[in-house]
Amino acid sequence: MTTRYAALLRGINVGGGRKVPMAELRGLLESLGLLDVRTYLQSGQAAFTAGHGDEESLAADLSGALAGRFGFDVDVIVRGHAYLxxxxxxxxxxxxxxxxxxxxxxxxxxxxxxxxxxxxxxxxxxxxxxxxxxxxxxxxxxxxxxxxxxxxxxxxxxxxxxxxxxxxxxxxxxxxxxxxxx
Structure with a gap:
């Protein structure tokens, strides 16, 4: 079963630091096997469909991938549609x-x-x-x-x-x- 989620990234693209371009974020999410990825604004929101994992494991996977790609830690909260x-x-x-x-x-x-x-x-x-x-x-x-x-x-x-x-x-x-x- 697949679920729609949103990822909320904390503290990126503010004040000129900790840059995470949205096109690269979309690519990173897709590299994790997530589907129908869309981003909103530049301040760290993305929606996606996942057929695996739960909110906590998806947040941990994304946080780890962001650190590996951009070289800094990013706190991530993932929440499903029903919660939102x-x-x-x-x-x-x-x-x-x-x-x-x-x-x-x-x-x-x-x-x-x-x-x-x-x-x-x-x-x-x-x-x-x-x-x-x-x-x-x-x-x-x-x-x-x-x-x-x-x-x-x-x-x-x-x-x-x-x-x-x-x-x-x-x-x-x-x-x-x-x-x-x-």
Whole structure:
């Protein structure tokens, strides 16, 4: 049986460093036996069909192949269509009434609990807010991510210790669902 997945690559093609051209990423995925490979934007999203492996093994295979090809480590999260659809459907914020730049999802490689973020005084950041979902954090930032103090705080390494975390704006969240539809 084949499954459609999306790979989320963390920290590539930003600020002029850690370059991974999308054409080379597509070729690398195809060399791993993955089919119907498509990329989105330059910031590290790819969709593909796999007849083997699971999310964790596919992420490990891709991460290893990226290190071998480009000479630097790249954290990778792989998620199937059903999960990506559930992230979209379960959004606790009124996504249809917000600008896409106001809503982001931080995807985690493993489940996280509210305890991880207990040190954050949520009231101090209002109207910015976050809520946890299944291996995801929904982040509402009315003035955009670049001006957000809350986004800066939730991305601190000590809060994300032991998990890979990578953020995508709401347009990309929607596009990942579209790209992984059968």
């Amino acid at each position: 659809r559930s992230v979209l459907d379960d959004c606790p914020f009124p996504a249809d009434t917000l600008e896409p730049k106001q809503l982001h999802v931080v995807y985690f490689s493993a489940p996280v609990t509210e305890d991880r973020f207990a040190e954050i005084d949520r009231a101090a950041y209002l109207p910015e807010e976050f809520r946890l979902g299944d291996r995801a954090l929904y982040l509402y930032v009315p003035d955009g991510l670049g001006r957000s103090k809350l986004a800066e705080h939730v991305s601190k390494p000590r809060l994300n210790k032991g998990v890979v975390a990578t953020s995508r704006n709401w347009n990309t969240v929607r596009k990942l669902v579209e790209m992984t539809e059968a």
